[in-house]
Amino acid sequence: TLLSHDCVPRKWHTEGRYGSRTHRVNAKIGLPLLKCPQTLHWMVSVLSGNENATGKNAGNSLYIASTKHKDEDSKESLLELLRTPGVELIYKKPILSNRIPVVEPFDSTIHPERKPENFESKMLDFLRKIDVRVEECEVSKKRKWNLQDSVATTPCSFTFCELFAGIGGFGVALEALGGKCVFASEIYEPSRRIYRDNLDTSALPDGGSIAGDIWSVDSKDIPHHDILVGGFPCQPFSTLGNQPGLKDDKKYSGRINGIDDSVLRDSKKGGGRGQLFSQIVRVLKDCQPSAFLLENVPGLIVTDNGNSLQTILLSLEEVGYKVTHEVCSSRGLTSQSRKRLYIVGIRQAAKKNESSKFCSNCSPTSFQFPFMPDLGLRAIDVLHTEKELNDFSAASVPFDLVQNISENEGELTPVSVFQLSDAQMMQLRFRSKKWKPAKLAWHDKSIDTIDSHYGVTVGKGNSQLVPCPAPHHPRRFTPRECARIMGFSDSFVLGTSRTKRSRNEWREKGNRSAFESYIKEQYQMLGNAVCPAVIAVIVGAIIAQCPSIVNSIDCVDCIDWVDRGLWAGIEIALDSLAPAKLHVVLRRLIRFYQEQKESEIKAVAPQCK
Ligand SMILES: C[S@@+](CC[C@H](N)C(=O)[O-])C[C@H]1O[C@@H](n2cnc3c(N)ncnc32)[C@H](O)[C@@H]1O
Structure with missing residues (x-):
C-alpha cells in the first residue's frame, strides 16, 4: 500500500509489519513515510474530507501519527489507516536511517574522452525527435514506439555469423x-x-x-x-x-x-x-x-x-x-x-x-x-506498472501455466505467483547472511547482474527481489522485466514452452512445479544473453x-x-524500457542534456571575452 502511494517502505513494511516500527513524534506514535507531493495532497484531502486541500509545509518529511497505533496491525490499507480517528499528518525533518539505501549518483559513462563533438546537442535533437514519435504513437494509439520505426536505421548490409x-x-x-x-x-x-x-x-x-x-x-x-x-x-x-x-x-x-x-x-x-x-x-x-x-x-x-x-x-x-x-x-x-x-x-x-x-x-x-x-x-524505468501487474501476458507468462496454482489465497496475479512464499521469506530473513533490504531492486537503484541462476535459490538471498507493498513479501522479476533489464524491447517475443514437454502436458500439469520449471528456463536464457x-x-x-x-x-x-553504432545503441536502450515509462525517461534526459549544454556554454563564455 505504501509503495502504491509512492512512499518508500522500510524492511519491516515489506515483511508486512508496517505498524510495528514506529517513531515517537511529539508524544505521539508516528509511522514514517517519505513524502511525495501527490501523496501528500491526497492524504491531506482524505484527512480533511476536502478534495481541494493541499499539503502545507511540504519541505519536511511526512509522518502519519496515530494515538491508536496498537490497532494498526489490523489495518489493510492506507486509506483505512487515514480514516481511523486520531490519525493525523505531522511534518518533521527526516530521520536518516541506514535501512533506506542511499543512492549515490555516479557516472557510468565509458571512455568519456572519446565523446563525439557536440554530443549534448546531438543527443538533445535525437531525444526530441523520439519524444515527438512517442507522442505520435500515443495519439494514433499505436501499440508502442519501437525499433521498426527507427530514426537511426537506414538500409545497408553486411553479413554476420553468430556462434x-x-x-x-x-x-x-x-x-x-x-x-x-x-x-x-x-x-x-x-x-x-x-x-x-x-x-x-x-x-x-x-x-x-x-x-x-x-x-x-x-x-x-x-x-x-x-x-x-x-x-x-x-x-x-x-x-x-x-x-x-x-x-x-x-x-x-x-x-x-x-x-x-x-x-x-x-x-x-x-x-x-x-x-x-x-x-x-x-x-x-x-x-x-x-x-x-x-x-x-x-x-x-x-x-x-x-x-x-x-x-x-x-x-x-x-x-x-x-x-x-x-x-x-x-x-x-x-x-x-x-x-x-x-x-x-x-x-x-x-x-x-x-x-x-x-x-x-x-x-x-x-x-x-x-x-x-x-x-x-x-x-523504476523497467519494472512493471500497476496495470501490467494485473496482466500475465504483460509479464510474459502463459496463463495456462498458472491458472491452476491455487496455493496462494486471493486473486491470481503476477505479483501473487512471483512473490516469495512464507517459507522462503523466513529462510531469507533468518538463515541467509546475504539478505538485507538494501539488496532489493529499489526504484531509484540500478539492478544487479542477472545471471543464469536467477530465481533458483531465492531463499538463500542469491537473487535480487522487487519490494512489494505490505503486507506482500518481495517478489522475483517477471521474465518480461528480466528481458527489459537485459535491454530487449517488449516486442521481443519470449518463449512459450519447453522442449521436452508438449504444451498440452504443461497445461495438464498447471501446477507450481511446471510454472517454476518454465520461468527458470526463461531466467536462464535471459541471464546468459x-x-x-x-x-x-x-x-x-x-x-x-x-x-x-x-x-x-x-x-x-x-x-x-562509430556514430551509427552509438545512436543505434542508445535507441535500443530506450526501446527496452517499460513502454509506459519511456515518456518520463525522455523528459528526464532532455532536461539533463539541456542543463549540460547550458553549463558548457556558460563555461566557454568567459574565455570568449
Ligand atoms: C553464454 S550463452 C550465449 C548467449 C547469447 N550470446 C545470447 O545473447 O543469448 C552460451 C550459449 O552456448 C550454447 N552452447 C553450449 N554448448 C554449445 C555447443 N556445443 N554448440 C552450440 N551451442 C552451445 C548454450 O546453450 C548457450 O545458449
Whole structure:
C-alpha cells in the first residue's frame, strides 16, 4: 500500500509489519513515510474530507501519527489507516536511517574522452525527435514506439555469423545496424525457437535453419561472413563456480531437468565446455571474417592466474587477428550493472590491403573501445506498472501455466505467483547472511547482474527481489522485466514452452512445479544473453575499423560507423524500457542534456571575452 502511494517502505513494511516500527513524534506514535507531493495532497484531502486541500509545509518529511497505533496491525490499507480517528499528518525533518539505501549518483559513462563533438546537442535533437514519435504513437494509439520505426536505421548490409547464439542478443544489435545473419549455431532448442521468433533467419543455410552443436558443424557449411560474434559458455570462467577454465571437461552445462541425451552424445564428439572456445578459433581460421566480437565473464581474466585468457588471446592472434579486450559495464545503457569482458579482433591482412580505399576522414587507426553515455536508467524505468501487474501476458507468462496454482489465497496475479512464499521469506530473513533490504531492486537503484541462476535459490538471498507493498513479501522479476533489464524491447517475443514437454502436458500439469520449471528456463536464457545496446555500440566501432566491410556496403554516403553504432545503441536502450515509462525517461534526459549544454556554454563564455 505504501509503495502504491509512492512512499518508500522500510524492511519491516515489506515483511508486512508496517505498524510495528514506529517513531515517537511529539508524544505521539508516528509511522514514517517519505513524502511525495501527490501523496501528500491526497492524504491531506482524505484527512480533511476536502478534495481541494493541499499539503502545507511540504519541505519536511511526512509522518502519519496515530494515538491508536496498537490497532494498526489490523489495518489493510492506507486509506483505512487515514480514516481511523486520531490519525493525523505531522511534518518533521527526516530521520536518516541506514535501512533506506542511499543512492549515490555516479557516472557510468565509458571512455568519456572519446565523446563525439557536440554530443549534448546531438543527443538533445535525437531525444526530441523520439519524444515527438512517442507522442505520435500515443495519439494514433499505436501499440508502442519501437525499433521498426527507427530514426537511426537506414538500409545497408553486411553479413554476420553468430556462434553460441542463445536467444540472439548479438543478432538484435547487428540487425539494428543493418546486418544480415548468414549462419547461427545454438545447441539448446528453446533458445533456438526464441531466436527464430525474433530474428531474420531467411539467409541461414537450408532455408533458415539454425545449426545445433558446434562440434558437429563443418566449417565448409558456414557461408562467407563479414563479422563473427559469439558469447562462448562462461561457466568454466565464472567466479560463481571454481573456475576450471580451459581444462573444464564437463560436456554441457546442466539444464534444468536435464537436456536431451542425443545432444550430450553429439557433444562427446568434441571436448568439454572449457574447450568450446577452440571451435571459435577453428571457424575464424577456416572462414577468415574481417572481424569478430566475443563476450564472456570478467572472471576469465583471473582464471588460472590469467593463463586462460593469455591462451585465448594468443590463439586468436595466431589465426591472423589483431586482438583487443576490455571489460565494459552495461550500466550506462541498461538499468543493470553487468560487467562483461569483450574481445575484439580485426583481421590484419584485410587492413593492410584495403585501408587505402577509405576516404581521408575515416581512415582506420587501431581499434579502440568506443564512448558509451550514461543514460541514468534505474529499476523504476523497467519494472512493471500497476496495470501490467494485473496482466500475465504483460509479464510474459502463459496463463495456462498458472491458472491452476491455487496455493496462494486471493486473486491470481503476477505479483501473487512471483512473490516469495512464507517459507522462503523466513529462510531469507533468518538463515541467509546475504539478505538485507538494501539488496532489493529499489526504484531509484540500478539492478544487479542477472545471471543464469536467477530465481533458483531465492531463499538463500542469491537473487535480487522487487519490494512489494505490505503486507506482500518481495517478489522475483517477471521474465518480461528480466528481458527489459537485459535491454530487449517488449516486442521481443519470449518463449512459450519447453522442449521436452508438449504444451498440452504443461497445461495438464498447471501446477507450481511446471510454472517454476518454465520461468527458470526463461531466467536462464535471459541471464546468459548479451545486452544488445552495448553490442551495437561496440560493433559500430569495429566496422569503422574494417575497410573490407565498409567498402563492400553499397551506400552513396560515407557512413560514420562509430556514430551509427552509438545512436543505434542508445535507441535500443530506450526501446527496452517499460513502454509506459519511456515518456518520463525522455523528459528526464532532455532536461539533463539541456542543463549540460547550458553549463558548457556558460563555461566557454568567459574565455570568449
Ligand atoms: C553464454 S550463452 C550465449 C548467449 C547469447 N550470446 C545470447 O545473447 O543469448 C552460451 C550459449 O552456448 C550454447 N552452447 C553450449 N554448448 C554449445 C555447443 N556445443 N554448440 C552450440 N551451442 C552451445 C548454450 O546453450 C548457450 O545458449
